[in-house]
Amino acid sequence: MPQARPGLKDVAKRAGVGISSVSRVLSGHPDVSAGMRDRVMAAVTEIGYRPDIFARGLRGGPTMSVGLVIGDISNPLLSEISLGAEDALRRAGYSLLFVNSMNDPALEAQNILLFRDRHVDGLLLSLSAEDDADVLTALQTIEAPLVLIDRELDDPGEILRPSAVLCDHRGGMRAAISHLLDLGHRRIGCILGGHARFARMRRRGVEEAYAERGLPTGYSIVQGPLDAAHGQAATSRLLDMREQPTALVAGGNQLLKGCLRELRLRGLAVGTDLSLVSCDETDLTEMLDPPIAVVRRDTHQLGRTAAELLLRRIQDPDEGPVTSVQPTVFVPRPSCGPVREAAAT
Amino acid sequence: MPQARPGLKDVAKRAGVGISSVSRVLSGHPDVSAGMRDRVMAAVTEIGYRPDIFARGLRGGPTMSVGLVIGDISNPLLSEISLGAEDALRRAGYSLLFVNSMNDPALEAQNILLFRDRHVDGLLLSLSAEDDADVLTALQTIEAPLVLIDRELDDPGEILRPSAVLCDHRGGMRAAISHLLDLGHRRIGCILGGHARFARMRRRGVEEAYAERGLPTGYSIVQGPLDAAHGQAATSRLLDMREQPTALVAGGNQLLKGCLRELRLRGLAVGTDLSLVSCDETDLTEMLDPPIAVVRRDTHQLGRTAAELLLRRIQDPDEGPVTSVQPTVFVPRPSCGPVREAAAT
DNA sequence: ATGAAAGCGCTAACAT
DNA sequence: ATGTTAGCGCTTTCAT
Numbered sequence: 114m115p116q117a118r119p120g121l122k123d124v125a126k127r128a129g130v131g132i133s134s135v136s137r138v139l140s141g142h143p144d145v146s147a148g149m150r151d152r153v154m155a156a157v158t159e160i161g162y163r164p165d166i167f168a169r170g171l172r173g174g175p176t177m178s179v180g181l182v183i184g185d186i187s188n189p190l191l192s193e194i195s196l197g198a199e200d201a202l203r204r205a206g207y208s209l210l211f212v213n214s215m216n217d218p219a220l221e222a223q224n225i226l227l228f229r230d231r232h233v234d235g236l237l238l239s240l241s242a243e244d245d246a247d248v249l250t251a252l253q254t255i256e257a258p259l260v261l262i263d264r265e266l267d268d269p270g271e272i273l274r275p276s277a278v279l280c281d282h283r284g285g286m287r288a289a290i291s292h293l294l295d296l297g298h299r300r301i302g303c304i305l306g307g308h309a310r311f312a313r314m315r316r317r318g319v320e321e322a323y324a325e326r327g328l329p330t331g332y333s334i335v336q337g338p339l340d341a342a343h344g345q346a347a348t349s350r351l352l353d354m355r356e357q358p359t360a361l362v363a364g365g366n367q368l369l370k371g372c373l374r375e376l377r378l379r380g381l382a383v384g385t386d387l388s389l390v391s392c393d394e395t396d397l398t399e400m401l402d403p404p405i406a407v408v409r410r411d412t413h414q415l416g417r418t419a420a421e422l423l424l425r426r427i428q429d430p431d432e433g434p435v436t437s438v439q440p441t442v443f444v445p446r447p448s449c450g451p452v453r454e455a456a457a458t
Numbered sequence: 459m460p461q462a463r464p465g466l467k468d469v470a471k472r473a474g475v476g477i478s479s480v481s482r483v484l485s486g487h488p489d490v491s492a493g494m495r496d497r498v499m500a501a502v503t504e505i506g507y508r509p510d511i512f513a514r515g516l517r518g519g520p521t522m523s524v525g526l527v528i529g530d531i532s533n534p535l536l537s538e539i540s541l542g543a544e545d546a547l548r549r550a551g552y553s554l555l556f557v558n559s560m561n562d563p564a565l566e567a568q569n570i571l572l573f574r575d576r577h578v579d580g581l582l583l584s585l586s587a588e589d590d591a592d593v594l595t596a597l598q599t600i601e602a603p604l605v606l607i608d609r610e611l612d613d614p615g616e617i618l619r620p621s622a623v624l625c626d627h628r629g630g631m632r633a634a635i636s637h638l639l640d641l642g643h644r645r646i647g648c649i650l651g652g653h654a655r656f657a658r659m660r661r662r663g664v665e666e667a668y669a670e671r672g673l674p675t676g677y678s679i680v681q682g683p684l685d686a687a688h689g690q691a692a693t694s695r696l697l698d699m700r701e702q703p704t705a706l707v708a709g710g711n712q713l714l715k716g717c718l719r720e721l722r723l724r725g726l727a728v729g730t731d732l733s734l735v736s737c738d739e740t741d742l743t744e745m746l747d748p749p750i751a752v753v754r755r756d757t758h759q760l761g762r763t764a765a766e767l768l769l770r771r772i773q774d775p776d777e778g779p780v781t782s783v784q785p786t787v788f789v790p791r792p793s794c795g796p797v798r799e800a801a802a803t
Numbered sequence: 804a805t806g807a808a809a810g811c812g813c814t815a816a817c818a819t
Numbered sequence: 820a821t822g823t824t825a826g827c828g829c830t831t832t833c834a835t
Binding site for chain 2: 814
């Protein structure tokens with residue numbers, strides 16, 4: 114007695130009909146009589162039939178899965194995005210396959226090919242680099258629709274046609290800098306990191322805020338990798354400048370961590386000795402004393418929107434690529450105070 | 459001209475050999491001549507052949523994928539575990555499929571079945587509940603080997619035979635409590651959460667530390683869900699006791715967050731008004747002022763070990779289930795100080 | 804409206 | 820040691 118998983122054949126036998134009729138019923142083909150549908154569905158539930166994904170995939174059918182290529186899931190920002198995406202996908206009957214790329218473009222390219230081999234129906238991309246040749250090459254081989262999450266490809270080309278969900282980092286940063294300028298700060302140190310869109314946009318936001326008021330370029334921007342080490346090094350460099358900044362802005366949660374380490378080392382008190390703004394809410398920004406002002410965005414929604422954009426294109430291949438922009442909000446907090454001359458060293 | 463993906467057939471034609479010879483070379487069959495191997499491999503690279511996972515899966519072969527069932531990836535603890543597991547799996551040529559369960563046992567059961575349908579070669583389980591009937595039922599239908607991550611099933615049964623990686627929460631907690639007792643604390647409030655092994659073990663650790671010194675039961679334990687809301691509520695309850703505790707222990711990072719909220723609300727200073735210990739290192743425990751003493755464990759290693767245990771059983775089906783126990787370390791920090799009489803309210 | 808039959812790309816049993 | 824062939828479970832012509 115074969116205790117094996119029941120197949121289409123078993124359902125057909127059970128219902129006393131042909132195999133292809135069962136297939137038609139299950140795939141919602143229009144040309145099926147009501148009686149046929151009932152008998153088949155009855156048999157299906159009776160013997161507990163479940164379609165075999167692999168047999169379907171072999172025929173080139175949909176796999177009901179979507180791949181997420183992401184730099185580092187242990188970054189709370191990215192994990193929340195993935196949560197939002199998964200939520201939307203599950204509702205639509207899709208599952209999210211997830212692979213971590215350790216922020217390594219080579220691995221990222223490899224993972225893209227891996228998803229291709231697994232016949233994912235679409236790809237969600239939060240790439241760690243926007244201009245890596247291997248990644249671009251790998252993406253060229255993907256036929257399924259693509260959605261970029263807060264990223265912009267250097268040259269999207271005519272082949273890729275990715276949709277995208279972007280965040281208004283520029284506006285958020287402009288608001289943050291304006292707030293600091295309102296408090297009297299003129300020398301602001303900005304710690305940015307990464308080679309992606311968000312760093313460029315934040316830089317522009319800083320520039321705009323000064324330009325808006327016709328103020329001379331009183332800011333300094335230190336760009337580097339998107340990690341805590343750079344956050345600390347950049348902070349140190351900024352605080353060693355002859356014209357020491359009276360306020361710092363950290364462009365991300367990892368950078369913030371490094372920045373805070375350096376401030377602690379130097380015994381500087383946030384909010385009084387020095388004002389501080391960070392980007393993206395985390396436990397730290399919320400729980401530290403004083404709480405840290407942040408440029409905030411809805412990460413869960415970001416992931417959900419990305420998934421929705423993707424689903425739309427999966428379900429209707431004629432849909433063209435779409436770009437959606439999500440707002441950011443500046444949340445002032447006691448980490449920002451009025452200027453005080455000569456912070457203690 | 460078919461621009462389609464090349465198949466075994468194309469390789470065979472190109473190399474001027476039979477299809478099965480190609481299959482044999484690729485699957486490392488012993489009965490192949492050196493010449494055959496060379497010609498086939500040459501053809502493979504020439505036309506860029508890549509095996510089709512679905513055709514393999516259809517034949518019941520390995521899919522080179524492992525599923526991870528996890529409650530909440532946005533918990534840094536779990537994301538680090540998944541990072542460690544993925545690392546080990548990738549080295550072995552496996553990829554990690556990951557599905558989030560929102561801490562909902564029903565979803566968890568559903569996800570287990572989903573992985574089964576995807577023919578994963580093994581399952582890594584960090585279940586949110588250890589005794590859910592649906593989850594147990596779902597697990598019964600899995601033929602692939604199972605590894606529990608810091609969990610213990612109520613009744614493992616003879617069918618499941620799961621391997622497991624456990625953590626010595628009991629020892630870590632005993633060390634933490636001993637440290638507090640050394641500092642003179644006698645009334646210690648413990649905030650525990652969740653229905654899994656770690657909560658039981660931590661409770662035992664507390665009991666043992668008091669018993670070891672022949673001290674009367676001076677602790678109070680407040681058990682509840684594993685989230686920030688319970689952390690805050692439990693803290694409030696403990697601080698409202700007639701015999702107010704002079705030290706608190708939070709059994710996890712979410713609980714800690716709630717606890718800190720309540721302490722801030724009451725204006726209590728950690729380390730002076732009240733001593734505080736938490737479980738598991740996070741940004742918060744490290745960056746707060748003063749830093750928070752923690753019972754620490756190597757989460758990356760935890761994930762890696764789980765993956766290794768799983769791989770061993772995947773690669774040799776005769777291997778029986780194994781349980782490995784990982785150490786925990788208590789890290790004393792300035793959040794713990796000597797007892798002070800009557801904390802300010 | 805329904806059933807029979809041909810593959811999808813691969814592996815394994817069988818032949819040589 | 821190598822080639823031939825029969826399926827794995829499904830979708831999709833193609834008949835009827």
